[in-house]
Amino acid sequence: MAVTSARQLDAAALRAQFPIFEQAGGARRLAYLDSSNSSQKPRAVLDAMQTFYETSYANVHRGVYELADRAAAAFEDSREKVRAFVNAGSQREIIYTRNATEALNLVAYAWGLENLGPGDVALVTELEHHSNFVPWQLIAERTGATFAAIPIEGGNHELDLSKLDEIAKRGQIKVLAVGLVNNSLGVVNPVSELAAWAHEQGAICVVDACQAAPHRPIDVQTLGADFVAFTGHKMLGPTGIGVLWGRQELLQSMQPFNVGGGQIRHVSLEKTTWNDLPHKFEAGTPPIVEAIGLGAAIDYLNEVGLESIEDHEVEITEYALGRLGEIFGLTIFGPPLERRGGIISFDLDGVHPHDVAQILGNEGVAVRAGHHCTQPLMKRLGVAATTRASFYLYTLPEEIDRLVDGLHRAKKVFA
Ligand SMILES: Cc1ncc(COP(=O)(O)O)c(C=O)c1O
Numbered sequence: 001m002a003v004t005s006a007r008q009l010d011a012a013a014l015r016a017q018f019p020i021f022e023q024a025g026g027a028r029r030l031a032y033l034d035s036s037n038s039s040q041k042p043r044a045v046l047d048a049m050q051t052f053y054e055t056s057y058a059n060v061h062r063g064v065y066e067l068a069d070r071a072a073a074a075f076e077d078s079r080e081k082v083r084a085f086v087n088a089g090s091q092r093e094i095i096y097t098r099n100a101t102e103a104l105n106l107v108a109y110a111w112g113l114e115n116l117g118p119g120d121v122a123l124v125t126e127l128e129h130h131s132n133f134v135p136w137q138l139i140a141e142r143t144g145a146t147f148a149a150i151p152i153e154g155g156n157h158e159l160d161l162s163k164l165d166e167i168a169k170r171g172q173i174k175v176l177a178v179g180l181v182n183n184s185l186g187v188v189n190p191v192s193e194l195a196a197w198a199h200e201q202g203a204i205c206v207v208d209a210c211q212a213a214p215h216r217p218i219d220v221q222t223l224g225a226d227f228v229a230f231t232g233h234k235m236l237g238p239t240g241i242g243v244l245w246g247r248q249e250l251l252q253s254m255q256p257f258n259v260g261g262g263q264i265r266h267v268s269l270e271k272t273t274w275n276d277l278p279h280k281f282e283a284g285t286p287p288i289v290e291a292i293g294l295g296a297a298i299d300y301l302n303e304v305g306l307e308s309i310e311d312h313e314v315e316i317t318e319y320a321l322g323r324l325g326e327i328f329g330l331t332i333f334g335p336p337l338e339r340r341g342g343i344i345s346f347d348l349d350g351v352h353p354h355d356v357a358q359i360l361g362n363e364g365v366a367v368r369a370g371h372h373c374t375q376p377l378m379k380r381l382g383v384a385a386t387t388r389a390s391f392y393l394y395t396l397p398e399e400i401d402r403l404v405d406g407l408h409r410a411k412k413v414f415a
Helices: 011-015 043-055 066-086 100-115 134-143 161-168 191-200 248-253 288-304 306-325 353-362 375-381 397-414
Strands: 094-097 120-125 146-150 172-179 204-208 227-231 242-246 264-267 272-274 330-332 343-348 368-370 386-390
Touching: 043 288, 066 094, 066 288, 094 100, 100 134, 100 172, 100 204, 100 227, 100 242, 120 134, 134 146, 146 161, 161 191, 172 191, 191 204, 242 248, 288 306, 306 330, 306 343, 306 397, 343 353, 343 397, 353 368, 353 386, 353 397
Parallel strands: 120 146, 120 172, 172 204, 204 227
Antiparallel strands: 094 242, 227 242, 264 272, 330 343, 343 386, 368 386
């Protein structure tokens, strides 16, 4: 992970802009270490949505009155913010969905059903979130294609790229679906390298950027992938909105995944034709106010600076790795700091992750316990679940200290 000379952010000052942290004072102050699950929202995002509802709300692309025009302009303005955020060439390449899961299913159904068949391979990795794993498994089943996964190697639980040649012998690889940053262990995958390899095989590359887009700059031009999906609620935005970026020529060639209102050009008994991109893939009333919130979240992230956020998370993660490393009997999964996002999954010897999370929760420390929607990865690690702490721009070293104190208490309770 590149540590740049970006200006240092003041996490305590930023935190004051998040109303949730004003609640519950004293010893039960919230230590929120579950941002990779969903992030908290700054007042700027909440205010933008509230103001839009109060001053500018109407359905978009349907009305001919001034208010509807204003709503549509604001909605499309938010799309432009997303375009610039990932450096896409055109707003036509930015499709709004309900979440990242829908964005990934869109590619699997709209591209996969048409382009996969017997003899082809749909390739994922053992590090994928179920949302970038199961859709391809399902489409492979339906089309007769082979479904395969790049395995992880034992030590740091990173992808074992030495297996690529062997996998390529299993058939014609048509798609590689891979995450930029894994959500369970924080593994950062070499996605540009993998996208280049996929293209050499004649495959497309679908990138799940859910755990990257909120935390580090993303440039779809340099990434080299064909589709990139991410979700609003993990990047300070609201729930109910996701984004799919896709190469225009691929999006043009695909049939829509959802059909109905808003995405058609003409409907008759004989035939229906589709609207232009991006509307072709946005059936029904879109997440209008959510798009406004996502736009405000992007403004906020740009204001703080993605490089500064990344640097802050490197510092916090380094501190957390050090402090957690002091706890006897605690095993940390995943790679070293250089190839890790702000996520740490661990096992506390002899204590079930749900018990650990419960004890921490009693102390006001919010972490996640479970399989994190990565059951194949858990199986490979030989565990049913892990406890996971994850960090963001508002995470403070004191919160890590409270996590460590809570873990010592958990050890005592279950000793
Ligand atoms: C890596 C990754 N991919 C996909 C998703 C799915 O996101 P959503 O639930 O917003 O569709 C998540 C959410 O946890 C994730 O962490």
